[in-house]
Amino acid sequence: MALHALDPQALEERLKKSIRTIPDYPQPGILFYDITTLFQDPEAYKLAIDHLVERVRPFRPDVIVGPEARGFVVGGPLAYALGVGFAFVRKPGKLPREVVTAEYEKEYGPDSLAIHRDALLPGQRVVVADDLLATGGTMGATVDLVRKLGGEVVAAAFLIELAHLGGRKFLLEEKKVPEVVTLVRYSGEG
Template identity: 65%
Template sequence: MDFNEHIRVIPDFPKPGISFKDITTLLGNGPAYREAIDALKKQVEHLQIDLIAGPEARGFVVGAPLAYALGVGFVPIRKVGKLPYQTVEIEYDLEYGKDTLAMHIDAVKEGQNVLIADDLLATGGTIATSVSLVRQLGGNVVGAAFLIELEELNGRGRLEDVEVFNLIKG
């Protein structure tokens, strides 16, 4: 399947010069969504994955069904203040400003193999921060899986020692 056919591109969103890759059209098509998750599963099933972690919010719609398909647990990575239990947090730079991501302190056990999953790899800031959170908790990041990788933004470069998987390169 050509997954590009199921991704809507919105020019100049959220600001001029950005071509936003809208995955809601893929998510809304049951057979295409299922095939995308199955295709990601095939790419990563050789890894010994104990957990999948996904950053809010679109990492949930990729990571949770992928975890289900692989028969492993899913751990949400949330913005600060959104998790009800004790957390570890890391602040990181955005294009304009800063943000903070958090995980429960007991979300990952020492030595567990964790795959990070999200919809899109762009500049890599969110995913690099997610990797740092998992490692801070003692997890071993075995890879990062995405529906889309925007190669021209070189987010992969921020994930030096993490194997990257994707369905679409744009």
């Protein structure tokens, strides 16, 4: 299937066919979107990354920053295809050099993320990337880390958006991310 043969709606439909939904996981009443099946489908994975590259290219990033773990699977290929660097965001204690940290709230309490202090140069244009946008908490903390290092967040990019959880609004309004790019959008349960 040719990269540009798919319009955004056809692309979304094709990618949704590669995403498994699992009811009542990790707890009753939750519909879990299992994106690992998309990564297992070589055609869908390539389509997703190729289309995300084309959507992100106009922002002219100097570096892609992605949180563990699936942000590596999205952000790494994105950085490679764009010919830019990739910076890792991890849980504290997982990076070997001096780090900067940011705290954020998860559904069960506070958590934190870290990035190497020398991962970015001040003024670098950054696209933050992950597999899925839900509430925006993880990506909000990632944005905070980039800004602590003097980077300029020019966009946030995701394969999937769970629109009903408000992450887009949080990133645009609370975190002042200029643009949020997604390929697949789910607007509610089911």
